[in-house]
Amino acid sequence: MPRLSPNYDEDADRDYVKDLLWSSGLKVTKPRLSVVKFLFSEKNPLSIVEIKNKLPKIGNASIYRILEVLVSNGHVNRINTGRIHSSYEILRGRKHHHHIICTKCDEVEDVEGLEKCPVKNLTEYIETSSKKFSIIYNHSLEFFGLCKKCSQ
Amino acid sequence: MPRLSPNYDEDADRDYVKDLLWSSGLKVTKPRLSVVKFLFSEKNPLSIVEIKNKLPKIGNASIYRILEVLVSNGHVNRINTGRIHSSYEILRGRKHHHHIICTKCDEVEDVEGLEKCPVKNLTEYIETSSKKFSIIYNHSLEFFGLCKKCSQ
DNA sequence: ATAAATGCAAAAAATTTGCAGCCGT
DNA sequence: ACGGCTGCAAATTTTTTGCATTTAT
DSSP, X not given: OOOSSSSOOHHHHHHHHHHHHHTTTOOOOHHHHHHHHHHHHOXXXXXXXXXXXXXXXXXXXXXXXXXXXXXXXXXXXXXXXSSSSOEEEEOTTSOOOOEEXXXXXXXXXXXXXXXXXXXXXXXXXXXXXXSSEEEEXXXXXXXXXXXXXXXX | OOOOSSSOOXXXXXXXXXXXXXXXXXXXXXXXXXXXXXXXXXSSOEEHHHHHHHOTTSOHHHHHHHHHHHHHTTSEEEEOOSSSSOEEEEOTTSXXXXXXXXXXXXXXXXXXXXXXXXXXXGHHHHHHHOSSEEEEEEEEEEEEXXXXXXXX
16 A cells, blocks of 8 residues: 555545556456555566466456556556566655665665756756657666675 | 777677676676577667577577576676566667667667766665665666657 | 586566456446 | 457567587687
8 A cells, every 4th residue: 555644545545446447448347446455555567477476366367467557558567577576656645766676586676865857957958869759758777786695 | 789880890809808707707608608699789778588589509598597697797788678577788889878669569779868867866865864775776767658660 | 537517498577468357346 | 239448368579498419619
């Protein structure tokens, strides 16, 4: 659940999650609610494996299909960890941000404390100077390193 | 091959590629030379599939192992295109740079014209402020958009 | 000579697909 | 009731592993 307010209201959140699906014309089903709620509940991005483990009742194929539909509707971001499987994070209610990925254990952490995105103001320049591209609508910035556990 | 000089000297290049392997204490084998030379020869990053198709004589497992060893020795960069499989590009002889990826046709272009990496000087700050990470040794920055062909 | 790297084949892991039946609207 | 969604099982695709053989040093 989102740690937005100290008094977390589960019902309000449920409606929020429902709205997310409903607003995209998606049917509000149990498996979808579970996936979205799980994504909301975790601060850091979740891998397919983590989602599967946490929600064993949902069929394997459905997990893929649910995440696909969430990504294509813009509710969820697929993070390119460079690892075997992608990780996913919910977008709504969160600021644009970047990630640090452990190349040994795949741990993902959000980059915190940046006032503003260091790349955002480059987009327009790059759009102009690129030979082959005319539109840039997004970017992703990942840092790779070793987490404290793995660097010992 | 690197298009660095107008008069390209294949032998010189061969030594260059050999040196690359040798300098990391890697045995200079035919499969490794082939992979490195193929990576040098293409301006844009190559996916595992493209490499496999181009070099069918190299065993499947070896391709994975060769790329892994090249990445872990810092000669090759694994780019997270957000597509199904990662792409790889050789680093040596090329400046650190970033990419623009067309989300429709997967075309990849290098970002050109930046004097310096807009992210580099953030690394130390992020290393310090991160809770879970102690070392950051790399990053990747990709812009997503539509190429001129696909945006028409 | 010997330690490392390769190729092959088999195994494991990750993802996709087809389809019958269930469930939201 | 309809169409979209799900679960299951099977099929693909991608990646890893074990081991005998080859190869670079």
